[in-house]
Amino acid sequence: MGLTLVFAQEIENTSTSFWLWDFLGRLHPLIVHFPISLLIIAALLELISLRNFQSKYRAGISLLVLIGSLSAIISAAFGYQLAQEQGTSGSTLDLHQQLGIATAFLSALLLFALFRVSKNNQKTRILVFRSVLFLAAIGVSLTGHLGGSLTHGEDFLTETLPWNQEQSEIEKTPINLALYKSELNPEREMKLIGEVRMVLAHNCYKCHSGAKIEGELRLDEKAFAFEGGENGPVIIPGNPSESELIRRINLKKGHKDVMPSKGQPLSKQEKELLALWIEKGAPWPDNAPQQSIYRVAELAPRRPNLPNPKNGLSNPIDLWVNDYFEKNGLEWNEQIDDRTYLRRIYLDIIGLIPSPEDLNEFLEDPRENKRTIWLQELLDRDQDYATHWLTFWNDALRNDYTGTGYITNGRFNITDWLYKSLESNKPYDQFVKELLNPDEKSKGFIEGIRWRGTVNASQRTEMQAAQNVAQVILGLNLKCASCHDSFISDWKLEESYAFANIFADSTLEVSRCEQPTGKMAKTKILWEELGEIDSAASRSEKLKQLAETLVQPANGRMYRTIVNRIWKQMMGRGMVEPVDEMDNEPWSQDLLDWLATEFVASGYDLKNLIYLIGTSKIYQAESISYPSPDLILAEDYQFKGMVRKRLTAEQFSDAVSQMVFPLFTDQDLKYNPEELNRKQSSQVGFVRASLVANNSFLTALGRPNREIVSTSRDSQASLLQALELTNGTKLDSALIGGAKNWKSNYQNTESLTEALYMSALNRKPLEKELAVAKAALGESPEPDQIQDFIWAVILLPEFQLIY
Structure with a gap:
C-alpha cells in the first residue's frame, strides 16, 4: 500500500x-x-x-x-x-x-x-x-x-464486490467495429455517431455533462465537446494520436489523468471505437435528423408464399434457401457423410458425442430416411434434450446456480421450472407467459438482481426487467434508452420507463443520466398497437396483461426473435445479427417471416422448429469456415450454409467426461434431474456440465457469469482457454484418471489408438496417424504417455469443432 x-x-x-x-x-x-x-x-x-x-x-x-x-x-x-x-x-x-x-x-x-x-x-x-x-x-x-x-485506483477493493461488477458489465454493449472500418455511408455514419455517444454517455457524462462539469469539459453536446476543457481541445478530428481524449482513456488505471477517473475503464472495443471515430473525422451532426435513419422491422406477422419446388427439394427451408441462392448466384455445398451428420445432430440436439456403438448402428441402418428417424429419436430423449438446452436458456434468462444476489435473497433460481419446461417441450407462448406473469418457480427472470437498494436508476430491478424482456423476448436493446434517449435507435427514455413501469409496484420517476427529472412515468407496452396496459392496475394484474398481450400471434417480432435464436444455435449464425437487434436486416426476410408464422401455426413447438431445421438439406450440407468473426457479422454477409461452430464449454466438458474421465462429481451437482423420480432416457455415467456451478474451467472455455443476459458466446479460441487447456488442474486430473483406465483396457498402441479415435472423433485413425502414434508411444505405452496422447487428440480442431 x-x-x-x-x-x-x-x-x-x-x-x-x-x-x-x-x-x-x-x-x-x-x-x-x-x-x-x-x-x-x-x-x-x-x-x-x-x-x-x-x-x-x-x-x-x-x-x-x-x-x-x-x-x-x-x-x-x-x-x-x-x-x-x-x-x-x-x-x-x-x-x-x-x-x-x-x-x-x-x-x-x-x-x-x-x-x-x-x-x-x-x-x-x-x-x-x-x-x-x-x-x-x-x-x-x-x-x-x-x-x-x-x-x-479508488475502487481497487470495492470493484470486486458483486454489485459493482454488475454495474460495470451491464452497460457494456457489443460493438461491431468492422462495420465502420470501411467507407462510411450516411447510415453507417449515424450508427457510428450513435455508438460513440452511447460510450460517452455511459462512461463520461457523470463528470462531463450539463449535470456535472469537471475540468471545464462537457461531452454531451457537440459545441462543448469540440471546444474542450481547461487545457484546450481534447478531440482533434482526423488525428486520434494527438487527441487528449484518446491519450487519457488509454492510460493505466490509477494514473492521475486517466479517464474515466472513477469506476471501470473503457473496454478495448470502446477505446478502438472512439479512436476510429476521430480517425474518420469525428463526425457529429449539428442537429438531429427530422426523419429516422434507423431501420425499423415490421411488427406484424407476414407469411409469404413458398417458392415452387425445384431440384427435388421438399423441405420449405430448402425452397427458400434455393430461392436465395438463385437470386445471389450461389451454389449448394456438398452433403455431409453419415458420420459427420450423426456427430452434428448429437451435439446440437443433446450436446453429446455419439458413442462408437451408436455410430456403427447408424452406419448399418438400412432405412432410406434414417437421418430423419434418428433426429426424431434424439428429440424424444427428453431429459438429454433438456439438460443440453438448459445451457442456452440459462445464458439467456440470466439463471445460474450460485452468484450475486442469492446470499441476500435478492435473486431467484428458476432451474427447476426451466428444466421441466424443456423436458415437457412446453409451448413457447406458454413458456413466455410464465416468465412474464410468474409464480414462485419462474419469477427469477423478471425480478432482476437486487443490489444494495438501487445501484442507479438504469439498473433498478424494474428497469432490469424491462431491459431483459426486451432483449430476450423481443430482440431489442433498451439499455441505452434506460439512461437517456437512445443514440442507436428511435427509442426514447420515456418509452423505456413506461415499459419498466409495468414491472413496478408504484409509479416510477423518470431519471435522465441518473438525475431525477420530477416527471412520473406512464405505463405502456413498447408497441401500443398490440394493446394497452391499465396503469391503475396492481403489479400482478399489469404482468398478466403484459403476458397476454405480448404472446398474441399479432406480435410477429416475438416469434421472429425466437426463430432467429434457434436458427443461430443450429446454423452458427442468425438470419439477423446480432440476435438482440431484430431491427437489422436479415439475409432472407422471406425465410425469417415464413419460419416465424410456421412456428405459430405448429403450436409454438420448439422441437418441431429444430426438427424442421435439422432435416433440411441446407443443415446437412458442408459447413463454412471463416478466417475472421468480422466476416460473419459483416453488413454484406451472404449466407452459404452452416457456419462451423466451436464446442461450448459444456459440450467440451461433457465430451471429455464421456471419453476420458468425469470432470465433475456428484458433489458439483447444483441441480439433479434424477430427483424428479423419473426414469432417465440415457444413463450417461457422468455429471453433465450444464448442471454444475460455474468454475474457472468453464469460465475459461467461455461460460458467462449469467449476472446479465448472454445471448451469444464468443466462438473464437482465446488465450485464457489455451492456458486452461495447457496448464489447468481440472483437465489434467481428468487426463491422469483417464490414462489409467485406457491403459487397463488397451494393452497395445494400435488398439488404443483406434479406440481413442473412434470415441473422440467417430472415425478410425489414418495410416499416417497410426504410424505417428506408434512412433511416439511404442508398442505398450505407459499411463503418462497415454495422458499426453489423449490431450493431443482433444486439442485437435476436429474434436473441438462441429463440422
Whole structure:
C-alpha cells in the first residue's frame, strides 16, 4: 500500500533533483509496509494484553512500536520524495497527505509515550500509550488504503464486490467495429455517431455533462465537446494520436489523468471505437435528423408464399434457401457423410458425442430416411434434450446456480421450472407467459438482481426487467434508452420507463443520466398497437396483461426473435445479427417471416422448429469456415450454409467426461434431474456440465457469469482457454484418471489408438496417424504417455469443432 506524504506547500518544487533523493523516494513502497503491518500487529497484541500490561507480549509490543513508528516517519519523508518525482496531485492524494501527516505525528507521539511508559507504567501513562497506539494503527490503515487507491485506483477493493461488477458489465454493449472500418455511408455514419455517444454517455457524462462539469469539459453536446476543457481541445478530428481524449482513456488505471477517473475503464472495443471515430473525422451532426435513419422491422406477422419446388427439394427451408441462392448466384455445398451428420445432430440436439456403438448402428441402418428417424429419436430423449438446452436458456434468462444476489435473497433460481419446461417441450407462448406473469418457480427472470437498494436508476430491478424482456423476448436493446434517449435507435427514455413501469409496484420517476427529472412515468407496452396496459392496475394484474398481450400471434417480432435464436444455435449464425437487434436486416426476410408464422401455426413447438431445421438439406450440407468473426457479422454477409461452430464449454466438458474421465462429481451437482423420480432416457455415467456451478474451467472455455443476459458466446479460441487447456488442474486430473483406465483396457498402441479415435472423433485413425502414434508411444505405452496422447487428440480442431 502507498503511504505517500506530500509537503509540497513548504518546499519549492524543482525541475530536477539529486539522484539519491529520487532513489530514496522509490524505496517508499518497500518501507511503507513496516508501519502498516507492525503497528497493526502491535495494536492487536495490546488488545490481548488489556488485562495485564506486563504480559509475555510486552517486549514484542515495544519492539514493534519502536520499529513501526520510526519507519512511519521515514516513510513520510520517502513518500514526499516519490510524490515530488512523479508530480502526483488530486483530492485522493490530498486526503492521503493529511492522514499521513497525522499518522506521522501520532507515530512521533507514540515513541514519546513508549519512552515514558517504559520508565514508569502508571495507569495514566498506560492509558495514553494505548490510546495513541490504537489511533496510530487506525491512521496507518486508512492512510495505507488511500495509498492503494492512488496506485491501483479508488475502487481497487470495492470493484470486486458483486454489485459493482454488475454495474460495470451491464452497460457494456457489443460493438461491431468492422462495420465502420470501411467507407462510411450516411447510415453507417449515424450508427457510428450513435455508438460513440452511447460510450460517452455511459462512461463520461457523470463528470462531463450539463449535470456535472469537471475540468471545464462537457461531452454531451457537440459545441462543448469540440471546444474542450481547461487545457484546450481534447478531440482533434482526423488525428486520434494527438487527441487528449484518446491519450487519457488509454492510460493505466490509477494514473492521475486517466479517464474515466472513477469506476471501470473503457473496454478495448470502446477505446478502438472512439479512436476510429476521430480517425474518420469525428463526425457529429449539428442537429438531429427530422426523419429516422434507423431501420425499423415490421411488427406484424407476414407469411409469404413458398417458392415452387425445384431440384427435388421438399423441405420449405430448402425452397427458400434455393430461392436465395438463385437470386445471389450461389451454389449448394456438398452433403455431409453419415458420420459427420450423426456427430452434428448429437451435439446440437443433446450436446453429446455419439458413442462408437451408436455410430456403427447408424452406419448399418438400412432405412432410406434414417437421418430423419434418428433426429426424431434424439428429440424424444427428453431429459438429454433438456439438460443440453438448459445451457442456452440459462445464458439467456440470466439463471445460474450460485452468484450475486442469492446470499441476500435478492435473486431467484428458476432451474427447476426451466428444466421441466424443456423436458415437457412446453409451448413457447406458454413458456413466455410464465416468465412474464410468474409464480414462485419462474419469477427469477423478471425480478432482476437486487443490489444494495438501487445501484442507479438504469439498473433498478424494474428497469432490469424491462431491459431483459426486451432483449430476450423481443430482440431489442433498451439499455441505452434506460439512461437517456437512445443514440442507436428511435427509442426514447420515456418509452423505456413506461415499459419498466409495468414491472413496478408504484409509479416510477423518470431519471435522465441518473438525475431525477420530477416527471412520473406512464405505463405502456413498447408497441401500443398490440394493446394497452391499465396503469391503475396492481403489479400482478399489469404482468398478466403484459403476458397476454405480448404472446398474441399479432406480435410477429416475438416469434421472429425466437426463430432467429434457434436458427443461430443450429446454423452458427442468425438470419439477423446480432440476435438482440431484430431491427437489422436479415439475409432472407422471406425465410425469417415464413419460419416465424410456421412456428405459430405448429403450436409454438420448439422441437418441431429444430426438427424442421435439422432435416433440411441446407443443415446437412458442408459447413463454412471463416478466417475472421468480422466476416460473419459483416453488413454484406451472404449466407452459404452452416457456419462451423466451436464446442461450448459444456459440450467440451461433457465430451471429455464421456471419453476420458468425469470432470465433475456428484458433489458439483447444483441441480439433479434424477430427483424428479423419473426414469432417465440415457444413463450417461457422468455429471453433465450444464448442471454444475460455474468454475474457472468453464469460465475459461467461455461460460458467462449469467449476472446479465448472454445471448451469444464468443466462438473464437482465446488465450485464457489455451492456458486452461495447457496448464489447468481440472483437465489434467481428468487426463491422469483417464490414462489409467485406457491403459487397463488397451494393452497395445494400435488398439488404443483406434479406440481413442473412434470415441473422440467417430472415425478410425489414418495410416499416417497410426504410424505417428506408434512412433511416439511404442508398442505398450505407459499411463503418462497415454495422458499426453489423449490431450493431443482433444486439442485437435476436429474434436473441438462441429463440422
